[in-house]
Amino acid sequence: MSAPLAAPPAGSADLLPAEPGFGSAVRILFARVGAMCLVELQKLRRDRTELVTRAIQPTLWLLVFGETFTRIRAIPTGNVRYLDFLAPGILAQSALFVSIFYGIQIIWERDAGVLAKLMVTPTPRAALVTGKAFAAGVRALIQALAVLVLAAILGVDITPNPLRLLGAAVVLLLGAGFFCCLSITIAGMVLKRDRLMGIGQAITMPLFFASNALYPVAVMPGWLQAINHVNPLSYEVEALRGLLIGTPARLPLDFAVTAGWAVLGVACAAALLPRLTR
Amino acid sequence: MADTQTPAVAVRGLRHAFGDNVAVDNVDLTVESGEIFGLLGPNGAGKTTTIRMITTLLPVGTGSIEIFGLDVSRRKMAVRRLIGYVPQLLSADGTLSGRENVALFARLFDVPRSVRRSRTDEVIEAMGLADAADRTVSTYSGGMIRRLELAQALVSSPRLLILDEPTIGLDPVARTGVWERIAEVRARNGMTVLVTTHYMEEAQEHCDRVALMHRGRIRALGTPDELIAGLDVPAGSLDDVFRAYTGDDLDGGGIRDVRATRRTAGRLR
Numbered sequence: 184m185s186a187p188l189a190a191p192p193a194g195s196a197d198l199l200p201a202e203p204g205f206g207s208a209v210r211i212l213f214a215r216v217g218a219m220c221l222v223e224l225q226k227l228r229r230d231r232t233e234l235v236t237r238a239i240q241p242t243l244w245l246l247v248f249g250e251t252f253t254r255i256r257a258i259p260t261g262n263v264r265y266l267d268f269l270a271p272g273i274l275a276q277s278a279l280f281v282s283i284f285y286g287i288q289i290i291w292e293r294d295a296g297v298l299a300k301l302m303v304t305p306t307p308r309a310a311l312v313t314g315k316a317f318a319a320g321v322r323a324l325i326q327a328l329a330v331l332v333l334a335a336i337l338g339v340d341i342t343p344n345p346l347r348l349l350g351a352a353v354v355l356l357l358g359a360g361f362f363c364c365l366s367i368t369i370a371g372m373v374l375k376r377d378r379l380m381g382i383g384q385a386i387t388m389p390l391f392f393a394s395n396a397l398y399p400v401a402v403m404p405g406w407l408q409a410i411n412h413v414n415p416l417s418y419e420v421e422a423l424r425g426l427l428i429g430t431p432a433r434l435p436l437d438f439a440v441t442a443g444w445a446v447l448g449v450a451c452a453a454a455l456l457p458r459l460t461r
Numbered sequence: 462m463a464d465t466q467t468p469a470v471a472v473r474g475l476r477h478a479f480g481d482n483v484a485v486d487n488v489d490l491t492v493e494s495g496e497i498f499g500l501l502g503p504n505g506a507g508k509t510t511t512i513r514m515i516t517t518l519l520p521v522g523t524g525s526i527e528i529f530g531l532d533v534s535r536r537k538m539a540v541r542r543l544i545g546y547v548p549q550l551l552s553a554d555g556t557l558s559g560r561e562n563v564a565l566f567a568r569l570f571d572v573p574r575s576v577r578r579s580r581t582d583e584v585i586e587a588m589g590l591a592d593a594a595d596r597t598v599s600t601y602s603g604g605m606i607r608r609l610e611l612a613q614a615l616v617s618s619p620r621l622l623i624l625d626e627p628t629i630g631l632d633p634v635a636r637t638g639v640w641e642r643i644a645e646v647r648a649r650n651g652m653t654v655l656v657t658t659h660y661m662e663e664a665q666e667h668c669d670r671v672a673l674m675h676r677g678r679i680r681a682l683g684t685p686d687e688l689i690a691g692l693d694v695p696a697g698s699l700d701d702v703f704r705a706y707t708g709d710d711l712d713g714g715g716i717r718d719v720r721a722t723r724r725t726a727g728r729l730r
Contacts, residue, residue: 211571218568226556229597296552300613303516303546304569305538460518 208307215306219314227321237322238329241277245270245333258398263430270334270341271423272396274351275416277330278323278359279390283383285319286366289459290376299460308453312367316360316449323359324352341427350434351426357441358419364448371455396420415444467530469494469621469653470515475524477510484510486677488524492621497647497654499668501661501699507677508657509549512625515655516546528621542570545614549625551606553613555599559590562598563612570617584612588642604635611642624656628663636660640667661699665689673703680706 245266252258253265260268292298301311335341342348370379391397393407394416400408411417418440425432470492477485485507492498500508513519515526517537526533528540553562563585567577585594588608598606607627614622622643628636640663647654658664664671665685673681673688681688681702688702 214571215569218565221568222554222557222561222565225561226554229556296548296550297554299518299548300546300552300610301569302518303541303544304566305541305571306569457518461513461520 211305212307212310215310216313216317219306219310220317223314223318224321227318237277237281238326240280241273241326241330242333244273244276245330245337249273249337259402260399263428264339266334266337267339267428268399268424268430269397270330270339271351271427272394272420274327274330274355274423274427275358275394275420276391276396277326278319278355278419279362279387279416281322281326282319282359282362283366283387284380285315285363286368286370286379286383287376289315289367289370289456290374290379293459294376302457302460308456309449312364312449312452312456313360315367316363316445316452317356319363320356320359323355327352327355339428342429347426351423354419354422354426354438354441357438357445358415361415361441361445361448364445364452367452368448368455371452371458374459390414390416394420415441467494468492468527469496469529470498470655471525471527472511472515473525475511475514475521475526477507477514477519477522483677485514488674488677488679490672490679490682492653492655493670494529494653495651496669497643497656497667499664499671500655500657500674501659501664501671501703502657502674503659506674508674509625511674512623512655512657516544516623517541542617543620545617545619545622547607547610547614547622547624547627549629551603551610551630553598553601553606553609556597558595558597559601559609559612560585560594562609563616566613567616572617580616584616585609587615587646588612589638602635603631604638607631607635607639608642611639611646615646618650619652621653621655624654626657626659628658628660636663643667661703665699671699673699673706675703675707 249266249269252269256265258265258268289298302308331341366379366383369382373379373382393410394414395411396416400411400417403411418437421432422434422437422441424430425434425437468491470490472488472490475485475488475490476483488507488511490500490511500511502508510519514521515528515533517533517540521534528543531540531543533540553559554565557565560581563581564577567581572580582591582594585591588611590605590608590612593601593605598609601609611627624643627639627643631639643654643656644667646652656664656668668685670682670684671688672679683691685699688699689697692702692705694701694705
């Protein structure tokens with residue numbers, strides 16, 4: 184028997200490791216993020232059923248809400264058809280709904296002992312959180328694909344430009360990553376599944392309604408516009424709408440805000456994660 | 462080796478309280494490099510809290526812990542590199558295959574890419590799981606999951622293997638299987654093993670030295686034979702030792718014990 188079951192070689196760097204420098208710390212962070220993302224993909228490969236059931240809700244929003252409000256023309260969206268206006272909003276919404284319950288998964292993994300075992304490996308907490316954020320993003324992307332196909336069937340005019348589609352995918356990934364981290368942050372504060380579910384439900388709808396997903400900012404009352412200003416979902420929707428449908432958008436600002444929230448989310452979730460295994 | 466004198470684990474004046482409940486009360490403990498050390502006691506004795514501080518999960522408040530000379534509070538990452546940890550709950554990921562579970566831990570411990578595959582195969586083989594390696598873990602029995610967790614903990618060649626109640630919830634055959642695998646690997650590479658258990662007969666059979674823990678304190682420490690010999694009871698056992706030192710029966714676990722066992726057994730079903 185060789186390597187793993189043999190005695191660790193005396194005098195190897197492993198024995199009494201020196202404090203790693205900044206360069207190697209960054210390298211380790213990236214390696215660990217890669218490992219955690221890979222394992223999340225392996226998990227996703229095995230539960231496809233959920234991907235189908237989760238596509239039902241956005242489908243209903245587009246088919247029922249979208250078609251109806253397009254017909255009654257109650258929401259002024261200028262020269263853009265309401266269904267076209269709505270489709271990117273529903274993309275962002277379905278990403279939000281997928282991500283916001285990742286905290287529950289973390290609590291489940293805590294209860295099952297999986298999280299504690301990962302926490303005892305030499306893995307920065309930020310890497311564990313980023314793996315989850317990535318998984319939320321991939322789920323959101325798969326769902327987005329289903330929503331986009333449906334939207335195209337309903338006649339929504341989506342850009343065929345691959346660069347714009349790629350940009351939309353990045354925005355969606357960042358948005359889903361942020362809401363996943365928000366959920367893990369709350370999990371780290373409340374520590375209990377029931378309370379997290381309550382809070383998750385209590386914040387998703389306000390986030391959704393206080394954004395530009397369903398209606399343009401111009402029709403909102405002043406106080407709602409103010410909330411809309413700090414709501415990360417609104418920047419995500421504006422970018423998606425600009426990229427996919429071609430409505431006016433402040434793309435650099437939208438990207439910066441979405442990415443900024445995502446980084447902040449990883450930092451907060453990573454800081455609170457150890458509370459779960461104490 | 463240069464550091465055979467450095468103990469694997471050195472715990473000094475360790476204390477931890479959850480509110481008013483003092484779980485660990487002024488514990489001193491030294492685990493020598495290369496031995497199998499058993500931390501014994503009923504559930505609620507403070508074993509798991511001690512283990513959680515040693516494994517960096519719980520911050521060390523009062524007292525100190527050194528792992529091979531490294532201070533646990535200041536060198537968390539370095540300490541984690543030296544440890545393989547198997548928690549009390551069966552905690553392999555049920556949605557992954559056995560091989561994927563082990564490969565993840567090989568990556569998390571920087572096992573070089575060139576030997577990752579061979580090392581993964583090797584530990585899976587050594588734990589007797591080669592035939593089941595590509596099956597989803599949700600199809601494994603409790604004993605198989607425990608052995609898979611050993612494979613996960615061993616793939617990084619840890620210098621210190623920490624096992625929290627490794628045989629809880631397993632049937633007698635699976636229990637023996639787990640101990641045999643631990644003994645085999647230890648015989649081959651001389652790693653240190655720190656194990657908690659409340660099965661006295663297992664400790665008596667498999668541990669080099671044991672510490673009896675009761676209500677947060679270490680009540681007795683020594684080899685099983687020493688402790689039993691000190692009793693002056695004919696054909697005594699560690700159970701008798703425990704009773705003599707604490708005046709308590711070991712079956713003090715009560716409802717918590719039953720619940721933990723059920724939870725462990727019921728997972729992944």
